[in-house]
Amino acid sequence: MGLRCFIVDDSTDFLDAARSRLESDGVTVVGVASTIDEALARLDRAEPDVVLVDVNLGSESGLDLARRIQTETNVDPAQVILISTHAAEDLIDLVESVPAAALLSKTALSGVTLRRILDDG
């Protein structure tokens, strides 16, 4: 059965590119959102196995969203993966205390990587 993935990113270009990349790996993108409010409103209904959250959501912070996902939705923090344009090692100190399974550089995105992270966690 295909992995169900939800993506939160403020760039529609990226949402598009990420969707085709993941779908070519057999992952089903069950929903996308560009803001915190959109994400919180759609997450529970989408029933994702994994949620990708961009650290930098324009004027909003993906770290805030990760915290609110923990308290305001049924999604488990172990299903949340933070993604960023920056290299993961540049931001690692930022996400120490954030409820998420991992921090992933956007260029490393693939079905294989997502499955490995979820299996590890």
Add this chain to the structure above:
Amino acid sequence: MDRRRTSSAVARRLTGLLAAGLLVAAVTGLIKLGEPHVPTLSLLVLYLLAVLPIAIFWGTPLAVVTAVLSVWAYAYFFVSPLHSLLLADAQNAIGLGVFLVTAVVVGELAARLRRAALEAQRLSNEQSALRRVATQVAQGVAPSVLFTAVTEEVGRLCDADLARMERYEPDGTVTGVGAWSRVPAHLTVGERFDLDGLSIAREVRRRAGPIRLDSFAGASGAIAQEAQTLGIRSSIGCPITVGGRLWGVVAASKTNDVPFPAATEAQIAGFTELVATAIENAEARAELMASRARVVVTADRTRRQIERNLHDGAQQRLVSLALRLQTAQTKVPPELSVLNAELDQVHGGLTDALDELRETARGIHPAILAEGGLSPALKSLGRRSTIPIRLTLRAQLRLSERLEASAYYFVSEALTNAAKHSHASLVVVTTDITGDALRVEIRDNGQGGADFSRGTGLLGLRDRVEALGGRLNLDSPRGAGTTLTAEFPLTGS
């Protein structure tokens, strides 16, 4: 007012006359004692003892009176016929005449000497007072301290009972900035006054120059009322002009009727010029500080903006392109191995370009600073450090953008220096919030000997810290490591 002034002058002259009488009587008694032994005419000179003090303290006219009185007493008591003012002998008359002239001339000289001495004393007092104030101006003491000091100097020098310094406000009021009184009195500093009634400040502004006020009697308004309560009679006020505009006023007042000497305005002008210089200095310094801060803050903001633009623009696009390329690759049949290898190379090149771009962006402004604040940014910096580093980060709260950026660049530059010059085996970075300052310290155990004059890095750091109103301290003895400490004020930045 005029009547009062005349009456006090009369009283002064009467005192002088009484003193003259007493002195003449005393000398007469003295001569009486010597009379049996010494020829009396030679004792006539003793009356100078009476004339001189009167000349010194009451001036020439009263000295003339004293001389006449002396001659009269001498003629009456010692020259035959005794107990009469008639003179039998012409020689005695000449002697008395010569004495009279001598006494008047000597008296006049003594009076002049006395005046010269007083003037010299006054000048010397004025010079030392000016010097004291000038020293304070040069030391850049706080304006409030200077205002108080000048007010007191002016008050003492003018022999006043009260002195005030006031600043004109844009709304037409004045604020007291300095006050002094000879005897303890309730004087308000920091309070605003309206200039609706009679006041020295109003008159100085109206006249755009020094003024004298003889009385507040019958005047209305808050200031006039306070002046009446304090028993102020005559006042003098001088403008303080800063850079061509009327800034404030210094006023001295007396509770007695002795008028201020004619030179008083000129005397006070020496002080108002110093005050103006001090204010100009302080304003120039404040402007300089503000412009330095603007330079640093603008530069930091530009760096951050460039990093944002790179992130939101080129980086974001390259990331999407790399993903799309990978997607395309999954659709290439495996037997087209040459094409696949080609695409792999393109992907590799794309990834390298992204890495380089990230590196550049991070050097311009680390994204983690804006996202997470100082501590995560310093941890990230420490992770990439080429020499062993220990972080003690006690300043955990988010601070203003400019402060976080400055503290970050401070550590970054100092770390670069330590790695480049110190040969240290350990660098310790500490951040702390103490009172209302952010304290950042970088200490290495290397060879020391760091010097502001041998590069631009340390100088740039000092500029950066001072621009935000902070202080940089460098301690780098040879062979004993280097400690750089920066203290940034939390307020006002």
